Amino acid sequence: MRVPRKLELSLICTRTLLIFFSLLPFLTTAQEETFGNISDDDMFQKARTKRLASSSHSTGYWSFVQPISPFFDKSPPTNITTQQGQTVYLNCVVNNLGDKTVSWIRRRDLHLLTVGTETYINEDRFSSAHIEGGQDWPLMIKYPQTTDAGIYECQVSSDPKITFLVQLNIVVPKAEILGPHPMYVKIGSSINLTCVISESPEPPMFVFWYHNKRMVNYDKEGGEISLQKASDDSAISTLYIKNAQPTDSGNYTCGPSNAEATSISVFFLHGEKPAAIQRDTSASLSSSSSHHDRCVTFVAIVSWALLR
Template structure:
């Protein structure tokens, strides 16, 4: 009778375990497009816990009124949470996809293909500038800091704040926008609060052009100014402040007469009479003319008071 060799129990258990490992690896290969593949991808290699991708930026610059995106790349996150915190007031903005601030301009989302948790700040305001913390819920906490810089474009209408022209003259208003990272989608012009549309096209021309990498010029041209064209003109770019000027269309008046204000020079009482007396010097002796001038000036001063 032959003796059949048998494996020890320990060897048999090892064989079963090895078989299950091979089956599991085969299943991972078969379902490489599903959840199993995602799990294998996330935990590939020696798992040592979450860490920040060293290529993640630490500075973001955006323009006032636009949307800002602050990226935070966290590798091997596992079951940990990612929070965004505003450093100036230690306010928790988001935890994973949940928002914890009563400001719907803030939102966080995950781009799984790059393991990036991004904080979105819509319609950026000047006060949004500062440092933001991307924090992972390890023990102790891990943090990555990003500084948000907000560029505020400058806007002005070229020339004086009050413009004087004669009836029938051409008028060109230039709205200059500088320090602008993005070209505005549009520049609207308003005349006394009314947007200049089709009813103005017969007498005006409106255009916009990008002249440099950070400069845009909007132009309003009135071919033949009329008295009814007088008033306030405002250029209003998209997502930016506006600028205004006052246009005065004159019917032959001298502009200086309309510009006289409290800072204008006032005549000295009696001075016109003194000047008149001094004018006598052309036909009398200087000493006699000066005496008459002083007398006339003194009498005029008494009459005024």
């Protein structure tokens, strides 16, 4: 008896499905072994190619493309303060840069400073400090001046362009010797001079002390000198002289490596000298008053004689 054509096709399909499901575990294992030899990067590239080949109007496409576009790491500081003359780095970390380029622009005059690792300004103080293979594209500014303060823009040549702004502040360290100017001390007492270096994010590399024109830092009899950081933006240097003698009088100068020098004059009191000075001043004032009275009397006599 001949089997109808439709029933024959149905039986063939049923046998095929049974064979397929019986071989499915073996096919899955083989597939896993095949993909196990493919690196994560290869898998990523294949998935990307497959996605790009699909319609660009689908929501799934844009949800895939967005994570692989360049974007900034927000961890670097956006407000940096440094002192005049201290080399500074403005960091700009870019993820998924791909074939795009990173540029630095000075916002106050829109001057292009660097593109990639190339410098586009005729000042060797500005340059890119990028290390090959790294994601950070820092702008290095050597010997910064107060005129370098302002906003700097890190820009990526993506479409659309993305930017990362950094505010640079430049401070000028100042030195000041505390206490009355001039300073008066007694013979045999101690001289303690304190020099404060303020607006100094980085402490000075050194502070030279001078007595008149002679440096005393390395003079065993010149006194004890110390230098320490006082706060985030200040440092203190002290000069201590024990059992001071008249030879220690004169001008003392504090000269930090990062600020203009400042000076103070030190004088000694000799016993009753201040009182003697006061008496001399009083005698001088009395003499001046007596002279003034004599002049008035003389003018009066001359005037009386002329009027007669």
